[in-house]
Amino acid sequence: MSDLQSQDYVRRSASTLTPPSVRSHEDEVAKLIDVSRCIGCKACQSACMEWNDLRPEVGHFEGSYENPADLGPSVWTLMKFAEHENEQGNLEWLIRKDGCMHCEDPGCLKACPAPGAIVQYANGIVDFISDKCIGCGYCVKGCPFNIPRISKQDHKSYKCTLCSDRVSVGLEPACVKACPTGAIMFGSKTDMKHQAAERIEDLKSRGFDQAGLYDPPEVGGTHVMYVLHHADKPSLYSGLPDKPRISPVVGAWKGFIKPLAVAGIALAAVGAFFHWITAGPNEVTEEDEAEGERVLREADAHEPEKSP
Amino acid sequence: MTRPNNAITRYTAANRVNHWITALCFVLLTLSGLAMFHPMLFFLSGLFGGGQWMRAAHPWIGIVLMASYLGLIIQFWRENLVNRDDVAWMKSIRYVAVNDEEHVPPVGRNNAGQKMVFWSMTLLVPALFFSGLLIWEVYFGAATSIPVQRVAVLVHSLAAIAAILVWVVHVYAAIWIRHSVRAMTQGYVTPGWAWRHHRKWLWELASEQHDKAPPRKHP
Numbered sequence: 064m065s066d067l068q069s070q071d072y073v074r075r076s077a078s079t080l081t082p083p084s085v086r087s088h089e090d091e092v093a094k095l096i097d098v099s100r101c102i103g104c105k106a107c108q109s110a111c112m113e114w115n116d117l118r119p120e121v122g123h124f125e126g127s128y129e130n131p132a133d134l135g136p137s138v139w140t141l142m143k144f145a146e147h148e149n150e151q152g153n154l155e156w157l158i159r160k161d162g163c164m165h166c167e168d169p170g171c172l173k174a175c176p177a178p179g180a181i182v183q184y185a186n187g188i189v190d191f192i193s194d195k196c197i198g199c200g201y202c203v204k205g206c207p208f209n210i211p212r213i214s215k216q217d218h219k220s221y222k223c224t225l226c227s228d229r230v231s232v233g234l235e236p237a238c239v240k241a242c243p244t245g246a247i248m249f250g251s252k253t254d255m256k257h258q259a260a261e262r263i264e265d266l267k268s269r270g271f272d273q274a275g276l277y278d279p280p281e282v283g284g285t286h287v288m289y290v291l292h293h294a295d296k297p298s299l300y301s302g303l304p305d306k307p308r309i310s311p312v313v314g315a316w317k318g319f320i321k322p323l324a325v326a327g328i329a330l331a332a333v334g335a336f337f338h339w340i341t342a343g344p345n346e347v348t349e350e351d352e353a354e355g356e357r358v359l360r361e362a363d364a365h366e367p368e369k370s371p
Numbered sequence: 372m373t374r375p376n377n378a379i380t381r382y383t384a385a386n387r388v389n390h391w392i393t394a395l396c397f398v399l400l401t402l403s404g405l406a407m408f409h410p411m412l413f414f415l416s417g418l419f420g421g422g423q424w425m426r427a428a429h430p431w432i433g434i435v436l437m438a439s440y441l442g443l444i445i446q447f448w449r450e451n452l453v454n455r456d457d458v459a460w461m462k463s464i465r466y467v468a469v470n471d472e473e474h475v476p477p478v479g480r481n482n483a484g485q486k487m488v489f490w491s492m493t494l495l496v497p498a499l500f501f502s503g504l505l506i507w508e509v510y511f512g513a514a515t516s517i518p519v520q521r522v523a524v525l526v527h528s529l530a531a532i533a534a535i536l537v538w539v540v541h542v543y544a545a546i547w548i549r550h551s552v553r554a555m556t557q558g559y560v561t562p563g564w565a566w567r568h569h570r571k572w573l574w575e576l577a578s579e580q581h582d583k584a585p586p587r588k589h590p
């Protein structure tokens with residue numbers, strides 16, 4: 064499990080060197096959220112506030128069970144409620160616990176310009192080291208799931224930590240502990256996939272042919288996975304992306320352009336230096352001065368042509 | 372300021388103050404921008420008191436730059452209009468590069484290179500300004516959608532690189548063509564400098580001088 068020594072990094076934002084990773088012999092973890100077992104009680108949401116000492120401002124009733132209206136700097140997980148009418152004309156209430164997916168290939172980390180402000184531990188957890196965050200909001204642009212939020216008070220970016228502090232001492236995340244129906248499970252990623260497979264089999268036997276696991280390969284898989292009854296249409300669940308991927312625009316911005324541009328600027332400066340020592344400075348000669356003086360003198364002496 | 376008595380004014384005090392405000396802003400923006408642009412340059416954030424201060428200061432300096440550069444556009448656009456001489460000058464660029472002034476056709480107050488710097492920046496500074504506003508998290512983070520901001524940050528990055536390259540050329544040209552810097556610090560050039568680098572401008576000045584010459588000079 065991730066340890067507070069920070070010697071188990073597999074990724075570190077804005078770093079060109081290998082991060083300290085000697086203590087990286089650990090299992091990858093995952094949280095498995097079985098949407099079909101969730102009753103929307105928000106115990107996980109409360110537990111998250113409780114463990115992390117988060118108190119979002121009390122908002123307004125917006126005509127929905129969703130409360131607050133959106134994720135925020137102090138809302139790291141949020142129950143989202145969607146009403147869906149299925150082919151049989153029956154109403155389905157699709158409830159999803161939204162929050163950071165802890166991507167294997169995290170777009171937030173890729174975009175972040177501050178060295179070490181976002182790290183990924185060997186167990187797969189993506190953590191914001193807020194002390195190093197400069198508040199630029201690049202992680203917001205990098206994330207394919209629209210997760211990080213920047214605080215207006217301290218200008219730092221926040222999101223779910225997967226309770227990295229609890230996990231590092233062998234506890235399960237607070238939301239997992241609080242869930243009364245066992246809809247949230249936590250363990251090694253391999254175990255969670257086995258668990259999911261059993262659940263999916265059960266769901267299929269009960270008529271949900273499209274039941275499946277949400278572990279999107281486009282971001283290398285995630286360390287928060289869902290069991291969905293409609294795995295063919297994840298977007299039914301309050302806009303869970305069907306094919307989440309780091310935007311190609313972000314890829315272009317953070318890709319080969321950067322080293323190329325820095326090299327280009329350095330080359331231009333070096334080129335200028337070599338021009339200086341080969342072609343040399345362009346000096347005004349004494350002849351130039353004499354010619355320049357002559358032009359001015361002649362103009363002075365000249366009778367104005369336009370004068371009568 | 373002591374000037375030789377044959378000095379020709381090239382830039383007025385207003386020109387110069389405006390230019391150096393722009394230059395200062397540009398340098399600060401380049402340093403803070405590059406710190407965010409590449410991890411190996413993040414150490415530059417130390418110049419601004421750390422990452423948070425740098426991130427906060429950059430857009431404000433950008434606003435000053437935009438206002439200041441507008442001043443330069445207003446003061447300099449006329450003399451940067453392109454004409455036939457610019458084509459001729461560009462065709463002789465390889466002689467320009469090796470200081471072979473004999474083979475370079477005479478040009479007016481600005482040559483094609485200077486005009487290119489002016490017009491590139493006239494395009495790039497507003498591009499940086501508007502793309503910069505879109506990615507200004509504190510005030511405009513919620514003003515546009517995330518996909519728009521992704522494009523804006525890419526545009527800002529690319530425009531910044533282009534502007535920095537133009538700036539390198541601009542600064543080197545000022546060092547290379549001796550006594551250009553003095554034109555922008557003390558405001559004057561010598562007749563020989565004007566003859567060598569901007570001969571048509573010198574001719575214009577000479578003819579203006581006798582057109583406008585006060586009567587008492589020609590009794």
Ligand code: HEM
Nearest residue numbers: 400404405407408426429430433499500503506507528531
């Ligand atoms: C003209 C007004 C400008 C505005 C309003 C502006 C605004 C911004 C903002 C908001 C950011 C994101 C970081 C932050 O929040 O501080 C940024 C990044 C940046 N700016 Fe500017 N900027 C301007 C001009 C410039 C100029 C003139 C340059 C350099 C030539 C420049 C170079 C950069 C670079 C290199 C980045 C980092 C881009 C990246 O991470 O790839 N900016 N700018």
Ligand code: SF4
Nearest residue numbers: 175196197199200202
């Ligand atoms: S806001 Fe903070 S965590 Fe997000 S990209 Fe910027 S420095 Fe990194």
Ligand code: SF4
Nearest residue numbers: 163164166170171206
């Ligand atoms: S969901 Fe977003 S914030 Fe979470 S790890 Fe993935 S990219 Fe980062």
